[in-house]
Amino acid sequence: MTFTLNWAILGAGNISSQFVFDLLLNNERATGYHHIIESIGCSSKEKGEEFIKSNNIVLANNYLTSPTTQTYEEIYKNPDIDVVYIGTPHTFHKEQAINCLNNGKHVLVEKPITVNKKEAEEIFEAAKKNNKFCMEAVWTRFFPTIEILKTKVYKEHVIGDVHRLFADLSYQCDVKSLPVTSRVRDRKLAAGSLLDIGIYPITYSRILLDDKVGSKASKFEQKSFLTIDKDDLVDHLCSIIIKYENGRQALLTSSELVDGPKAYVRLEGTKGWVEMYSDNPARAKHFKIFDKSGKEIFEYKDDSGYNGFIYEANAVGNDIKAGKLENEIMPHDESLLVMGLMDQIREENGLKYDQD
Ligand SMILES: NC(=O)c1ccc[n+]([C@@H]2O[C@H](COP(=O)([O-])OP(=O)(O)OC[C@H]3O[C@@H](n4cnc5c(N)ncnc54)[C@H](OP(=O)(O)O)[C@@H]3O)[C@@H](O)[C@H]2O)c1
Structure with missing residues (x-):
């Protein structure tokens, strides 16, 4: 039994490359999970195309799919995408995740899910309102x-x-x-x-x-x-x-x-x-x-041979397939617990960000 997940990658940077490496290796190994990279959301077309080239995303390791390079706005509206991996700096996660969720996409958001607990709550509210899967990408838990x-x-x-x-x-x-x-x-x-x-x-x-x-x-x-x-x-x-x-x-x-x-x-x-x-x-x-x-x-x-992102990607696939809205190993309230702890630590040491 195979399961296909159509991914968009938001942000063509460091961590997105490492994540994509694992999806492509999985596809080469022909496992039960088909992780297809449909689109790269990027600040410029040239950068997106360079990302596709430097990460060697080709028909042979992407189930005969050539990813498109799109703006973030185009990604939000793209009907061919099931799930968006958000690999931008934390200050952008809230807005980008909520845009994805409001446009009917599931999301896997890099850690830390947001800058503080209050922002994370807003993402999870949007996930619930839109009936979409949402998880903070705490990949360590899934090895x-x-x-x-x-x-x-x-x-x-x-x-x-x-x-x-x-x-x-x-x-x-x-x-x-x-x-x-x-x-x-x-x-x-x-x-x-x-x-x-x-x-x-x-x-x-x-x-x-x-x-x-x-x-x-x-x-x-x-x-x-x-x-x-x-x-x-x-x-x-x-x-x-x-x-x-x-x-x-x-x-x-x-x-x-x-x-x-x-x-x-x-x-x-x-x-x-x-x-x-x-x-x-x-x-x-x-x-x-x-x-x-x-x-x-x-x-x-x-x-x-994997970087290790494949384990969380497969967990996301299993949950989406089962119609779940959150993952039991890394549920929303665990993200809120850790974000709340980091809020407290920053507060007692006088470190504030604009988002607080
Ligand atoms: N799981 C892990 O082990 C791990 C490791 C490293 C980082 N992370 C997390 O992943 C996230 C991204 O980290 P990274 O090291 O991949 O970051 P990065 O390479 O510096 O940036 C990733 C992308 O974010 C966008 N971006 C970067 N700086 C920006 C700015 N000043 N204004 C607007 N957009 C900007 C760019 O997107 P475009 O390509 O569209 O221009 C860039 O390609 C962070 O939240 C970090 O905590 C996780």
């Missing part, structure tokens, strides 16, 4: 790795009782050498490490310390520090401590000023610990488990 890791830790109890998590997403990118209009520095684009990358350590604490999501989530408290850059007026260094009601704690960090540790996740229990490794900590592909003596007792590696 098979996560299910395997959670089975080892919480069903087989290989590290005993879990007490503490360290999770980091940091990379040194010589911030001051970037133009002030860069997505990493520009406050008008809601720059800052918390929203851009700190959301991933938060996500690991949500995945690895709590089995529930959204309104059913276990209660927790948080304390945090953001170091606000005096020129950019956004954070490039962020530390958060979370304490769940059962006493478990998470120490979560993000930064664009320094590189993070090789083991970007360390989950500690009474009988051992888990380490996760990746060139990009959002990409949950590899972990090892050690016993108390430091002996490696288990290793898992995802050698699929």
Whole structure:
């Protein structure tokens, strides 16, 4: 049984390329999912055509379809599109997602879904009003790795009782050498490490310390520090401590000023610990488990060749096929919980954006 999903990609930039790579690889492998790229929504025709060329979107890997290059407005009105992947900076997500939904399209919106919780609520209201599927693209949650890791830790109890998590997403990118209009520095684009990358350590604490999501989530408290850059007026260094009601704690960090540790996740229990490794900590592909003596007792590696976006894309396909309006692994109220937490962290550290 095959299932076809006609995609439009909104924004011909960095993350859209990585997302498209996985759809095309899936099509080459002739799986049960036909992810057809119908259209590229782009600020200019030339840029859209260059995107098609540089990502090698050809008839052979796109089910004999040549994507069109369209303006964003044309994408909203295009009747051939089922679902729009929104890969633009967060400040544009609210308006673009609502335009898609009001024109009868399902949407997968890159993380963070918006700049704050209030904006995310507006998107979800539009999704409900239009009876369309909507999900924040928290791809990390959908890797098979996560299910395997959670089975080892919480069903087989290989590290005993879990007490503490360290999770980091940091990379040194010589911030001051970037133009002030860069997505990493520009406050008008809601720059800052918390929203851009700190959301991933938060996500690991949500995945690895709590089995529930959204309104059913276990209660927790948080304390945090953001170091606000005096020129950019956004954070490039962020530390958060979370304490769940059962006493478990998470120490979560993000930064664009320094590189993070090789083991970007360390989950500690009474009988051992888990380490996760990746060139990009959002990409949950590899972990090892050690016993108390430091002996490696288990290793898992995802050698699929995908970047990893295919797992969320297939989940979107399954939900749309089933007529669902939200996904049970990443439902609307989990996005609202995380956005609300990041609102609180920004508020206690005096970081405001125009959208607040
Ligand atoms: N899932 C992940 O691991 C991951 C990784 C990186 C980023 N992201 C998220 O993906 C989103 C995009 O990030 P990115 O790194 O792909 O961004 P990007 O390459 O800088 O920009 C993506 C596209 O957004 C539009 N755009 C960029 N700057 C703009 C501006 N100042 N005004 C108007 N439009 C602008 C452009 O669209 P046109 O092509 O139409 O000109 C651009 O091609 C962000 O929300 C980010 O948080 C997610």
